[in-house]
Structure formats: C-alpha cells, structure tokens
Amino acid sequence: MKALVTGGAGCIGSELAAELLARGAQVIVVDNLSSGKIEHIDGLLKDSRFEFLEADLLQPGAMDAALGGVDMVFHLAANPDVRFSPGDPTDKDLQQNTLVTYNVLEAMRRHRVPKLAFASTSAVYGVAEHLPIPESAPFPKPISLYGATKLACEALISSFQHLFGLQCWIFRFANIVGSKVRKRGRTVISDFIYRLKETPCCLEILGDGRQAKSYLLNAECVDAMLYVVEHARAPLNIYNLGCDDWISVNRIADLVVKAMGLPHVQYRYTGTEAGWPGDVPRFRLDVTALNHLGWKAGHNSEEAVRIAIHAVFEALEGKVEK
C-alpha cells in the first residue's frame, strides 16, 4: 500500500506516518510546516519508503505531483488552533479546513485515488442535548468556527463519496494528547505546564474548571484509525474515536500540579462555563460502534492525560536542558 498523509508533520500525522511505515506501507507526507515540524518526521526521512513534500494544500493541485500510485489518503492537515480569539480572522478555519479538504477531494477525484480517511472532531456536534454522543446524534449545531468548518468537510466528503464512488472513513476525535509538545496554549496540558513553570504558586484556569472532556493518547488514536480502516467496509464509515469516560479540567490541573511536585498552588478561574467562546464545556463520545467493531482504548481519559503530562513534562525538561 502507498499512503499519503496530509498534515503528516503534525503531532498525530507524524505518528500515523511512522506507524504506516512500520506496517510495511510506502508513505508520502504532505505538510506546509505551518504548524507541523520537520523534527517530527526527522527519523523517517532516511527510510527509502518515505517521502516528504512541503506544499500548501490551499493551492489547488499542490499535491498532484505526489498522487501517482497512491492507494489511500489520510487527510489530517487542518488549522490546529481550535480556539477563536477576538481579533482573529474569521476565515482561517474555512480556508485551512474546508477549502483544503475540497482541494484534497478534488485532487483525489482527478487522480482516481479510491480511499480517504479524514480527521474530524467531536466539535462538529456542538452542544449535544444528551451525553454520551453517538455518531447518529441529532442534526448538529456547531458553536465554533473549527467545528463548523470540519462539519463542512464531512458534508463535502459525504457528497464526493456518493457522487464519485470514493470509500471514506470519517473519524470524530476526542481530545488527542501525547508526548509531542504543542504550541503554547493549544492544549490544556502544555498550557498548564508552561504557566506553572513561570508562576509555580498559582494557576489561571479558563472557565470554571468543571469543563469535562474525553481524552485519547496519540498512539491509540493512530491505532484506532488503522483498525477501523481495516475493519469497517461501508462506502462511508463514520466513527467516534475515544474512550468511554471523561475528565474535568480541575482534575487535569491537580494531575499536572502533582506531577510537577508543586505544593499549595492556588487556582484562579476566569469564571465562565466554557473555557473560551466556542468551547463545548462538556462532551463525552459514545464509542459503542468503535467497541463493537472490535477496538477499545487501552487507557481511560485520566490515564491518557497522566501519561501525556509526564511525556510533555519530560520533553520540555529535555528542551530546557539542551
């Protein structure tokens, strides 16, 4: 199999590329390195079955050169900043999520690439009335630009699948965490660690701390994707990807504080129910379909967060010491 991974220099994409290589595939990574990092794929570059193409998928045809003989595209390239902050351009998600996905679909159609796996998000559901949220949840009303534009991607994929006969897998991710250190502010774990390194006496927590979400380790996310692609055989396959529990932001703060060995940290809250505008304060995915297919997360949310805290903390320490 020859696989192309968009966003393959990102935290999840690079893990997926490495795993695909380990399982015997040829792998092409396409990434514009806007948030992906070349360090993430450094170890893969010497493999003769690996190729890297630096390209911006907002340019139509950007990945044409790489599509020859490709059997399957794993489309993970996206705007990784889930948060919208006042003053940000309002079309960043539209461009980097929706338009890029259209370009990928159109390139696949033209080059007759038959299979697509897509990294979607639990943010497509918006604020669900009932938890846990199954894949067939009522008609979604996303509340973030990120969630809205990922829903737009799903809709395009659904129509391309029907019209042009692709086989597609859409994965609605829980919060994915791992050892790779993300840009400050992008995940709650590295955010807390950075803040506590600066001011170990107190920690500002966005929202009221009672936000609760499902977490899944990077490596498990990759394993689940590959498992589902192998075992789910419908023309259009849609799966929630996560574990069956959740963990609160307050509990994550406690775990970070404990891991850093800090005594007497005072929490200060910004006070709203949501951490930021567009944040879904509480979500838990129904992963029955995934479990029935035969895949179950090896770690629950707290374990995943705990492992990620230690990995990120160590990675940061390593960086500091260099």
Next chain:
Amino acid sequence: MKALVTGGAGCIGSELAAELLARGAQVIVVDNLSSGKIEHIDGLLKDSRFEFLEADLLQPGAMDAALGGVDMVFHLAANPDVRFSPGDPTDKDLQQNTLVTYNVLEAMRRHRVPKLAFASTSAVYGVAEHLPIPESAPFPKPISLYGATKLACEALISSFQHLFGLQCWIFRFANIVGSKVRKRGRTVISDFIYRLKETPCCLEILGDGRQAKSYLLNAECVDAMLYVVEHARAPLNIYNLGCDDWISVNRIADLVVKAMGLPHVQYRYTGTEAGWPGDVPRFRLDVTALNHLGWKAGHNSEEAVRIAIHAVFEALEGKVEK
C-alpha cells in the same frame, strides 16, 4: 425595517422583496444577475423604498456599501442548479453557496447587522432513514454538492450565531414552484413543458418516475418565511418549510400532459431510482414545528404543482406569442 435580500432578483427573492415592500419595509436587493433576472424586479424599481445593487457576493466586501442601517439580511443568493452533471466544475456550489454565505456573515458581523434569514434546503438531509424528516433528524449525510455546501452554510451560520450574537432563521425548503419560468432543466415542471412542446408524443422522464417530493408555492414560501421570522424568537431558529404531503414525478407528468391537452403521450424512463446523481429520490418534510408555530400551507403538493403548471404554461405561451 430596512431589509437586504441577496439573490433578490431570483424567483423566490423577487417575490420576497415585493412582499417586504408591501408590508412597509425598505428593501435593498443585491444580485449578480447570473441567474436572477432584472425583469423579476422591474416593477419594484420605481418604488422609492427600493434599491438594487448589482454585485457579486463572491467578492468580499461586495455588499458593504449596502449594509448601512440594515436591520436584517435575507440571504437567498446561491447556485440555483441543484443538479451536478459530469463535467461540471465541482466547486461551483462551494463557491456560490458556502463562500458567499461566509462573505455575507462576515459583512454582517463587521457592520453589526443583527438578524439573518437563510434559504437552506431539504437536500441537507441526504437520504433520510425515516420519513417525514424532522429538523432534528439524525446527523446528515448529504449526497449532492448542493446539499453538502448548504449544510456547510448552516454550520457557519450556527457558529457565527453563537460567537457573534446574531439572531438567525434557517429555512429548509421543500421544492419551491411558482409562476416565474426558470431556466430549462432547472425544475421538473418547466422541463416537462419544454420537452412536450418540442415532441408532444412522448416524454423522457429522469429516473423511474416514482421519485416523490414535497412542493410549496413561491408565494406561500415567502409568507412562511416572514411568519416564522416574526414568531420564532430563539437565537437560532431552524424550520422545515413545506406542506405535509408529496407528489410523484409520474403524477406531475400526468398533470402537465393533461394541462397541455395532449392525448396519448408515451413516457420513457431513464430507469434509475434517482433522477440524477445526487438526487434524493423520495423526501417528505416533517412540518410539525412550522404548524405548531401557527403557519400551515394553504395548498398541498399536488395543488401547488397544478397551480405552477398553469402559471408557467401561460407565461411561456405569452413569451411564444410576443
């Protein structure tokens, strides 16, 4: 009230503009006349409360000049060609539906226009498992580019509503028919009339003729939109707009043949279940929410179709005789 109607030179938009004027509003129509026609608003141009701006909403800022003092936007501009034919560009709907809607939302945000009504479509639902389809139907999988890109519009509206505090009304239209003659091939009624004028002995019917859909008259559609905007007061209001029954394509053919007074017309079928790729063969909208709000269609699907046949036929005769 000062209202701006995008796509206001179209079949539905021009009817809406006229009705808004009749109810005392100031009205600005923005249209690029790509499918809208100046004849549709000819009668309104002399009204001092009416303004027409020819502009292409794909250009960001195209409607900025018209937004001063506007209280509400009725966004009806869209690609009116629901069908995708092999060889068509695959991004026409993405551009004319999704990107245009983003431009409208962003212009409204910048100019602080507080209210938006949006013409969506029953095509967002894709092929529903259960009929009739309520607004809260399970997570949609659109099968046409038109439906997918309208769903993308809804998602953007939902997120803008949440983030920037607009008040929004999303209307999922049944098939809207009326006296205005649409471009050949765009609706089944004018399609049949054109074909039978050319070859009165036989009629090619796309699909197997058993496709069945809900129809609503143009004037009723406009009346329903204005009723719902006045009576539904949530921040985000989503309503199916139609009547509670449906009519088959075969029955429409019979009605057209009868109206034209043709004897012995032979039907030939292209044979597939759907009329064209991306066509949803059978849909019926659940209009309970609309009815409970206090609005009910005055004509059922067959009556609406019958009225539209006669109106279109007369309009065409008039044209032929000129």
